Amino acid sequence: MYDPTRLAALVAVAEAGSITRAAERLGYSPPALSQQLAKLEREAGALLLVRSHRGARLTEAGELLVARARRVLDEMERARHELARLTGLSGGTLRLGTFQTAGIHLLPPVLSAFRRAHPDVELTVANYEPPDGVSAVAAGEVDLALTHTYEPADPAPLPSSVRAEPVLVEELVLVTAPGHVLADGAARLPLSALAGQPLISMAPDHPPRQGVEAALARVGATPAVRVESPGYALVCALVSAGLGVAVVPEMVARTAVTPVGLRLLEPGDLRRTISVVHRTDRQAPAAEAFRALLRGVFGRATR
Incomplete structure (x- = not known):
């Protein structure tokens, strides 16, 4: 039996035309959504999407499954609505x-x-x-x-x-100005490589971030600009302008309005849990x- 969440992911890609845009719509990171789609392809035993630099398009098998998936998801929504009426919703x-x-x-x-x-x-x-x-x-x-x-x-x-019931865990990643030397490379960047780097910092006035800021201070990242309010859009804008680097949740980095470079960190134990x-x-x-x-x-x- 197909997982309804993965069917919904396939429908979202069909409607958005790319995995990145579908991930933004669903609240996933693109790698996480790609993993869901890969699992669906294994369940289906067929290639469902053809990926390219322009986006993603459905194969013949993908088009067939999307048509059926829409019917399944519509029926599930109708069932939820009918059950809601029975349960007082x-x-x-x-x-x-x-x-x-x-x-x-x-x-x-x-x-x-x-x-x-x-x-x-x-x-x-x-x-x-x-x-x-x-x-x-x-x-x-x-x-x-x-x-x-x-x-x-x-x-x-x-x-x-x-x-508190966790619903999403994401890594914190490095964001830099486009073309920054630390953004060059596919491998994870050791946290120690941030030593001496000017940091766009959200400490000391953002209590949830203080442990992360302390970890960055231990490797020698130097606060250059302190953003006292927890506004990640401002943090990314300052990074994009070349005023320093920052460590932010992956969702923030991938949906930044201003252009930034992105690099995964090693070890990947800096995280944010949304509950x-x-x-x-x-x-x-x-x-x-x-x-x-x-x-x-x-x-x-x-x-």
Whole structure:
């Protein structure tokens, strides 16, 4: 049986015309989406896509499977909608909290799928920079919140009334100005190679990043510009302008508005985990449905 998540990935590539654009739409990194498509090709026993520098096009087998996949996904959405009515999801409100990166790159496709499945549920979305979303859920201001943690870092204790469920883990990568010497090469760059490099730094005023900044300081990366607010778009813009290098989540690097070079780091133990936070003592049907949809789109995060 084909995995519905992989079928949805194939449909997204067919509609977007490239793996990169489809990955942006679905909230994956391009390598992660390519892995899902490769698994689907193994399941199908046939080549589904022809990849080129211009994008990706469907093979005859791919076109056949996409046509069937659309029918399967449509039926699944109808089933979700009908079940929602049976379980009380024919009205009410779902209050969501998110931080900026997730709100731009992760939430839209999930919200769109939720709206199609549960059109009668009123949605509200509020911005909470982590870890403020955790407090908002604990206080009952929102039903669910997307938040993040970084590694390495000292784990922050959660209130007893909430639980964090990981939905996506991504590496932190090096971003540089285009053509920078450190961006030249396909192999992972040792972290020690950042010694003496001017760093666009988000410390000391961004607690989730402090452990990462400390790791960079230990290898000798020198703060050149401090960005006190957690705005990755600004960080990438300063990097693109040649003011220094930065270490940011891979999703941020691959969706940067300004041109940057990208390089994976060695060891790959600098990470960001994105989680959905919910209350343990009560959970509305709409919130449970949204969490299930998140799991279906992104899968349970594993290292």
